[in-house]
Amino acid sequence: MKLENETAELELIAKAFQAIAKEISYGGLADALLKTALRHSGAVRGAVLLSEGGELLAKADATFPREKAKVFASQPSVREFQLPDDLSERVFMRQETVVRDDSRKGAALIDRAECPTGPNVTVLCQPLIHQGQTVGALYLESEAAPALFTPRCLSVMSMLASQAAVSFESAQLFEALRETNMWMVRGQQIGRMGSYRWNTRTLLSRASRECYRIFDIGLDINPVPFETFRACVHPDDLPDLEKALAGAVSAKSPFSHEYRVVHRDGTILHVVAVGQFDLSPAGDVELEGIITDVTEQKVSEQAVADARAALARAARLASLGELAGSIIHEVNQPLTAIRASADACLRWLAREPADTDEARRSALRVVEQSRRATNVVGGLRSLVRDSHLRFADVHVNETIEEVLVLLKRELELAGVALKTAFDETLPPIEADRVQLQQVVLNLVRNAVEAMASVDGVRALSISSRVADGHVSVSIADTGVGVDPASAEHLFAALYTTKGEGLGLGLSICRKIVVAHGGRLWAEKNTTHGATFTFTLPARQFRRLSGSN
């Protein structure tokens, strides 16, 4: 298919990118890449080759082992596929994109027995390169005029190829992650886990004793029919479980799912099942894995979450009352200006003759102050929006990085040099990510503002570390500094030394940090500037299924 319209083409490419980026399994990726490439180039046959099991991706082996190259997708579908030697040399080793007219003899995918004669074939072979390494190749055959692989088409192909190469890596990481997760569970939950092996053809399972206990199935039932297993699962959780199983079976991807089991006496257990696919000696696809009873963790986790939510709600309500006065004040100021300017505007216009210059100035102020009011309301909305914090696993370093991305330009404009020193061993914590980002955002903004009037170096240092079960983050600046005697005043609502300041930033920050069970304080630096530090308790309970 050739496209007349460039915009339409770009749109299609963008869609193809999305499709490729969504795939997380090798097979799916290869398929998506091949289909898109065929569609865009108009080629009739093609194949995607990859190093075996993505091994090369992991090891970044310098020499691409030709013999290990594996077809991941092809059309028509073939089991064996050998790139002509000279092609593989140029594409794999020299990373060249090759386009050449070939006799039918040189075409690798053609079934010469079925179709011995015909026009010549044009071959396109494009390496898939990631971080300098060839990780595979895209191979296409066209029977149309050679003009099919135009420079334009080639550039689209190369974009597709590089997008696919990146996605191959994420697919690999994803799989590695699931595996790691599985091993973590395996290592930590000894005693409350059973192993199983489920044959996807016969639908029978063999399982360890612990599995029988977890599912409350009589030991005499062996192997366990799928129906027996199904009957143990909480009816509400069954549809999701079956969907997850079916998905894993069809993709042959590692499996991980959390669901509830109901005993004959009504007891409910929470379990996490993980597994991966494997071939049985008889050649059947089998799911082998581990089922863990996480009921106790669940219960205490829930209790902690409940208590924490209640606490946060109470803290929030108290702070709301306290803040109400400030909010009204902060909205009232721009409202006063808006009202007076609007009245003035009308009066300027009512003059004989109308003073349009003055009227315009007044009108501009109305606009400006409306924006200010909107900002105030917007800033406060995040506090009021929902009465509970949404706790989830948060990686503090990443969370800070995200804020810094937003602030990058602001820092540049303010001439601030940024230095980060993150402790990479920081454990994930349970926190409300968005609120945490608000805290960082406010503290960084304050730091930048504190350095605005300073002539010397403007340096912002952000560091994280973990100690005593707490993660702590420090934001140090070389600004005007704080007076140790009055450092606490800064945190009072409405306290500000800035003309346009709201004096709410720090009080909001503190409220958020305290709602998380942490502390926030300010210190004077020995040389110049101030350091604001907050601590947050490292989470007490490790979530078991990181993958749902």
Add this chain to the structure above:
Amino acid sequence: MSSAFVHIVDDDKAVRESLGDLLRSMNYRTTLHGSASEFLDVALPDAPACLVLDIRLPGTSGLELQEYLTRVNIRLPVILITGFGDIPMSVKGMRAGAVDFLTKPIRDQDLLDAVAAAIRMDQHRRQEVVQIAELQKQYALLTLREQQVVEHVASGLMNKQIAIELSISEVTVKMHRRSAKRKLGAKSVATLVRMVGVLHAQKRGG
């Protein structure tokens, strides 16, 4: 443009600028100040004026500024502007002699009325000041004897009593009285009494 001035003190730039804008559109001249000390730093023009003063100011508060002005005898009519929840403070301000208080956001008619009233007061006060100065000048032209007679008249003594008090004849008292009345331009005894009252009040008030 009227020659009257409105001085505006509010720490919020947008608020003072917009109030200034509104008052200028009402033909007043305005000066804008971000704090009490900024206001005290500039010389006030010699013209009828009033002060529009935000109660909530960082540093010296609006009420403190108002007190200070009274103490150093700067008799500028004060209109307080207040935000939400400042009512107790406004009451204090009114007790301390503010002309009016307006709640934010301010209706333009309210501001216009308050400022017009304050400026009228100031004009009045300024006229009085001029009259008193005039009176003092004229009073200084009286002889010591005439002044003594006038004081006694003002304190309600009859001519006869004054004559005894000063050991002069009643005729002489009458002569001094007539002469003083002429010099001060007072048409009646009542006017004379009031004039002396004003002069005394002026002396007492400093």
